[in-house]
Amino acid sequence: MHELAIAGHVVDIAARHADGRTVTKVFLKVGHLRQVVPSALSFSFDLVAQGTTVEGAEMVLEEVPAAGRCQDCGTESVLKSFPLLCEACGESNLQITRGEELYVESLEMEEQQNNEELIADR
Ligand SMILES: [Zn+2]
Known part of the structure; x- marks a missing residue:
């Protein structure tokens, strides 16, 4: 399944750049000629993201x-x-x-400040 393979790469890239931070949004650019089915990619993304720092992130696809x-x-x-x-x-x-x-254009992550507060509370 084409979309599942793409989703795997997207999650890998996002997790690597997030470097432990929680990703809330992933902005993706997809060319029309890639013939990606947005709903299938979105579904695959949610599936692959489970158990990673990208889990629960929203995938925003720009064609x-x-x-x-x-x-x-x-x-x-x-x-x-x-x-x-x-x-x-x-x-x-x-x-x-x-x-x-076909690339990850940008990521939206939880504010670094939140993480600092969490650590201080422990
Ligand atoms: Zn011509």
């Missing part, structure tokens, strides 16, 4: 529309559907410029 530059006429088209065709000349000879993204 990046695909775009490509026509190799024949040089027009850059935003691609809304398959097959990918140039908006100007209708050719399919496009070089993809956007839409293949």
Whole structure:
């Protein structure tokens, strides 16, 4: 399952950057061409995050529309559907410029201050 593998990587990355802090939100950029099903990814993420510092975090997914530059006429088209065709000349000879993204853009974590208070209470 495609989404489960991606979720595994996302949780790994988030946990590594959190460095022991509790992650509350994970902001993810996903290009349209990755053909990720957001609901499936969200479900997988919750599953994989269990027992890690990322458990209970909300996954915020931002989809990046695909775009490509026509190799024949040089027009850059935003691609809304398959097959990918140039908006100007209708050719399919496009070089993809956007839409293949797949990365963790940022993390939101519990304030460091909270952790300090917790430690002081012990
Ligand atoms: Zn063209």
